[in-house]
Amino acid sequence: xxxxxxxxxxxxxxxITWMAIxxxxxxxxxxxxxNNTNILPIFSGFLYALVxxxxxxxxxxxxxxxxxxxxxxxxxxxxxxxxxxxxxLMLLMYLVGSLLMVAVPGGKLSAATVFGSKLVLLSxxxxxxxxxxxxxxxxxxxxxxxLVFLVVLQILGVLLMIxxxxxxxxxxxxxxxxxxxxxxxxxxxxxxxxAFLAGLAILALFSYASFALSLALFRRKEF
Amino acid sequence: MEYALDxxxxxxxxxxxxxxxxxxxxxxxxxxxxxxxxxxxxxxxIKLILNLIRRxxxxxxxxxxxxxxxxxxxxxxxxxxxxxxxxxxxxxxANVRKTVAPFYRDWDDGQFRHLADEFDLPLGKKFKALSRxxxxxxxxxxxxxxxxxxxxxxEPTSGLDPVFRRDLLKKLSAFIQDEGKAVLFSxxxxxxxxxxxxxxxxxxxxxxxFSSPRDQILGAxxxxxxxxxxxxxxxxxLFKGIRQGAYGVxxxxxxxxxxxxxxGREAVIEAATLxxxxxxxxxxxxxA
Numbered sequence: 475x476x477x478x479x480x481x482x483x484x485x486x487x488x489x490i491t492w493m494a495i496x497x498x499x500x501x502x503x504x505x506x507x508x509n510n511t512n513i514l515p516i517f518s519g520f521l522y523a524l525v526x527x528x529x530x531x532x533x534x535x536x537x538x539x540x541x542x543x544x545x546x547x548x549x550x551x552x553x554x555x556x557x558x559x560x561x562x563l564m565l566l567m568y569l570v571g572s573l574l575m576v577a578v579p580g581g582k583l584s585a586a587t588v589f590g591s592k593l594v595l596l597s598x599x600x601x602x603x604x605x606x607x608x609x610x611x612x613x614x615x616x617x618x619x620x621l622v623f624l625v626v627l628q629i630l631g632v633l634l635m636i637x638x639x640x641x642x643x644x645x646x647x648x649x650x651x652x653x654x655x656x657x658x659x660x661x662x663x664x665x666x667x668x669a670f671l672a673g674l675a676i677l678a679l680f681s682y683a684s685f686a687l688s689l690a691l692f693r694r695k696e697f
Numbered sequence: 698m699e700y701a702l703d704x705x706x707x708x709x710x711x712x713x714x715x716x717x718x719x720x721x722x723x724x725x726x727x728x729x730x731x732x733x734x735x736x737x738x739x740x741x742x743i744k745l746i747l748n749l750i751r752r753x754x755x756x757x758x759x760x761x762x763x764x765x766x767x768x769x770x771x772x773x774x775x776x777x778x779x780x781x782x783x784x785x786x787x788x789x790x791a792n793v794r795k796t797v798a799p800f801y802r803d804w805d806d807g808q809f810r811h812l813a814d815e816f817d818l819p820l821g822k823k824f825k826a827l828s829r830x831x832x833x834x835x836x837x838x839x840x841x842x843x844x845x846x847x848x849x850x851x852e853p854t855s856g857l858d859p860v861f862r863r864d865l866l867k868k869l870s871a872f873i874q875d876e877g878k879a880v881l882f883s884x885x886x887x888x889x890x891x892x893x894x895x896x897x898x899x900x901x902x903x904x905x906x907f908s909s910p911r912d913q914i915l916g917a918x919x920x921x922x923x924x925x926x927x928x929x930x931x932x933x934x935l936f937k938g939i940r941q942g943a944y945g946v947x948x949x950x951x952x953x954x955x956x957x958x959x960x961g962r963e964a965v966i967e968a969a970t971l972x973x974x975x976x977x978x979x980x981x982x983x984x985a
Contacts (some may be wrong), residue, residue, distance in 0.1 A: 480799060481796040484795055485788065533785075538782045538783050538785050539781070540749060541784055541785075543748075544772070546769050546772035546773035547769070547800065561982070663910065694751065696711070
């Protein structure tokens with residue numbers, strides 16, 4: 475697995491360097507200017523989850539997976555290394571982005587808020603959710619899978635706007651607030667640290683489910 | 698006999714194409730040529746061997762192991778060259794080597810550098826800047842640098858100049874001097890196979906037409922050149938393909954002795970080349 479991760483690092487060195495600088499810089503600055511802790515995790519989730527998929531999309535473009543899978547590596551190992559590589563990259567960007575949010579002079583969020591268990595869990599939730607949904611789509615449809623996900627989200631948004639009078643907006647708000655409310659409920663019933671661990675465990679399970687689905691699709695993929 | 702590659706009843710259907718009940722074996726210490734017209738299924742067979750596509754049925758054993766169950770072990774003992782050399786286009790050759798080498802436990806960097814030198818590979822150049830021939834040379838250098846026991850080469854000589862092609866054929870002949878090793882070599886350039894292949898497997902329309910020792914094929918198959926009498930109904934079963942042109946009739950048969958007995962001095966009988974066999978078997982039922 476280390477061989478595959480090393481391969482990806484060599485393969486995308488320049489791209490990773492640029493993305494790992496630009497995205498956290500952008501989010502770090504953005505985060506220092508807003509104090510809405512609900513929007514920020516969604517936004518960072520989208521941006522960070524997109525980076526590894528853009529990287530793998532480049533391999534899709536060069537058709538180099540045919541070569542990669544001819545090397546002594548099983549599909550499970552190949553995919554597992556991609557998940558680990560992606561999580562490593564996303565977490566690194568998230569960490570740098572969060573540090574920048576705090577470090578930018580005049581920032582509106584305190585270190586305690588940025589690194590508080592609620593915002594951390596919420597951010598990780600959106601990273602895991604967006605990456606976890608997009609990865610199987612990407613495996614099945616290539617770069618088009620990312621577009622499918624984004625287009626479906628936009629269509630849902632447009633539909634919501636069109637039918638906003640006939641849709642109970644309170645229900646929609648409840649759905650959107652399900653995650654922060656869930657985290658809050660977990661914290662009040664278990665206490666902050668056990669709730670944090672439980673949240674991480676749920677995210678790990680979700681990510682494993684995404685990996686299992688991706689692997690099932692990847693095993694069927696033909697090159 | 699111990700086989701480097703043993704394929705039994707392999708089948709695969711996709712996109713209107715069907716590979717049907719394909720079986721052949723390659724013993725250790727030999728080179729097998731895989732020939733057939735475009736779209737015959739050669740690349741499909743190679744992709745199935747490498748587990749790049751899923752088989753519908755049958756069995757593939759490589760170096761005594763099932764190609765799915767023993768995938769890691771097999772691939773570390775297997776050198777490959779794809780018909781289109783898909784590597785990481787934006788990397789330099791030196792960096793492609795860096796990504797490939799760690800995957801092989803027996804990677805021999807000295808051998809790679811020796812081959813890179815011999816093939817005049819510019820290691821500092823990006824892969825995408827190379828000609829097809831140079832890309833093929835790089836793929837060959839990589840395939841020959843990790844002490845592989847089986848080489849699977851899909852059209853390795855296309856894009857190569859005749860001088861390098863001959864050098865490569867010599868290399869492949871030297872490779873199998875160690876009798877534990879073997880080469881499966883798919884190509885359209887059948888003259889290459891006449892030089893070095895020990896076995897020829899001919900695939901057409903997803904089915905094996907024959908898989909036999911080269912000398913047996915070249916000894917038994919002849920082209921009969923004569924007049925319209927070759928078209929007589931009683932000879933129809935003898936011929937595998939017939940071409941009728943303005944200057945007479947040419948027909949291919951796998952029964953050289955029978956052809957000589959029937960036509961004697963009435964026709965010219967010449968040993969068939971692999972190209973003749975491919976041509977007549979593919980196009981040999983109409984007018985030239």
